[in-house]
Amino acid sequence: MPLPLLAFLLLALALAQRLVSPEEVARSQVIKRALPAVVRIHGTPLSAGEGDVVGTGFFVSPLRIVTNYHVVQDLTDLTVRLYDGRTFPAERFAVDPGIDLALLTVKGVQAPGVLSFSKAPTSSLPLGMGVVVVGFPYGQGPLASYGILSGIGPLEVPTPDPTIGAEVGEYLFTDAPLTVGNSGSPLLSLQGEVVGVMADVVGGPSGVGGIGVAVPAELALQSVQDLERFGIPQRGWLGASLVSLEELPPVLLRAVGLTTAQGAMVDRVEPGSPAARAGLRGASRDAQGRLLALGDVILAVNGTPVKDKVDVVRRIARYRPGDRVRLTLWREGRRLEVTLTLMARPRR
Incomplete structure (x- = not known):
């Protein structure tokens, strides 16, 4: 082999070894495979005066795209743009x-x-594992970012709309840089599997003092299968509106013998719901909505103490329709246990 050619090959080999570690190779391959599946979602808000909204989604089947509910919640004229620039109309399926x-x-x-x-x-995902996010921050992209799985657990900070995501018991957290437009992006392992769906950034842009928050794949996959088959999710539903004890005046709690602010009061029971069939009692209020008497107070679900109304909803949502759940209640100055059979949340 001529010396100049040999020298060139040796230099190329040296550069390759210096620039491409095994982890970089895996990361690059994951991004390359993900790009054709990730789309930019665009729509026009229903409210006049608001600017157009852009988010991210990804194909999970030939015709279906997963994204966040909050991305498309109030949008019309939905379109998706593929990685190659082509744009197609889309509509909400479920x-x-x-x-x-x-x-x-x-x-x-x-x-x-x-x-x-x-x-x-979700519990088997090791903290510190490498993760990749591919999406459309500020509508630009698709762009990829990289970080680690920083933690798994409940979201403790308040969100703009507490009704959205209220049934997620544990989120995935990552330090991968994210920002506006990344909602709905896939959170990928270095094996190329979706381990989560990005939903939010807490405390500012992730990677700049913020934390990326993702719905775990275990929960998202169950939801997708339910939506495809039934059109609605099939997580357990109690059928009662709740109020956290910490929101109530301590004097009311003491009046019924409660010495803790950990738990949730049943405020209103929906007719025909699991709560109604099990005989749960709601609160008594006057015509102006002022509380006159406490409803049943839920202290524990299947023996596990609950902190507040969010904790109750998340614990109930871990079960499926038909599952039997035991509630520990405080009613009229005494503890009692009630077992109810859960139902799916009715279609609205």
């Missing part, structure tokens, strides 16, 4: 506000790429 998820149907094209959800339990 939504799951409880975990902030929506399924879209795309018209006129089949997916140039499809991503698969990880089937691994």
Whole structure:
């Protein structure tokens, strides 16, 4: 082999070894495979005067795209733009506000790429594992960012709309840089599986003092399967509006013998719901809505103490329709236990 050619090959090999570690190779391959499946979502808000909204989604089947519910909640004229610039109309197929998820149907094209959800339990994901996010921050992209799985647990900070995502018991947290427009982006492992759906950034842009928040794949996959089959999610539903004890005047709690602010009061029971069938009692209020007497207070679900109304909803949502759940209640100055059979949340 001529010396100049040999020298060139050795230099190329040296550069490759210096610039491409095994982790960089895996990361690059994940991004390359994800790009055809990730789309930019665009729509016009229903409210006049608001600017157009842009988010991210990704194909999970030839015609279906997963994104966040809050991305498409109040949008019309939905379109999706593929990584190659082509744009196609889309429409909502089904939504799951409880975990902030929506399924879209795309018209006129089949997916140039499809991503698969990880089937691994959320609890098996190791902290510190490398993760990749591919999306459209500020509508630009698709762009990729990289970080680690920073933590798994409940979201403790308040959100703009507490009804969206209220049934997510545990989120995934990441330090991968994210910003506006990344909502609905896939959170990918270095094996190329979707381990989460990005939903929010807490405390500012992730990577700049903020934390990226994702719905775990285990929960998202269950929701997608339910939406495809039934059109609505099939998580457990109690059928009662709740008020956290910490929101109530302490004097009312003491009046019925409660010495704790941990728990949730049943405020209103929906007719025909699991709560109604189990005989749960709601609060008494006057014509102006002022509280006259406490309803049943939920202290524990299947023996596990609850902190507040959000905790109750999240624990109930871990079960499926038909499951039997035992509630520990405080009623008229004494503890008692009631077992109810859960139902699916009715279609609205």
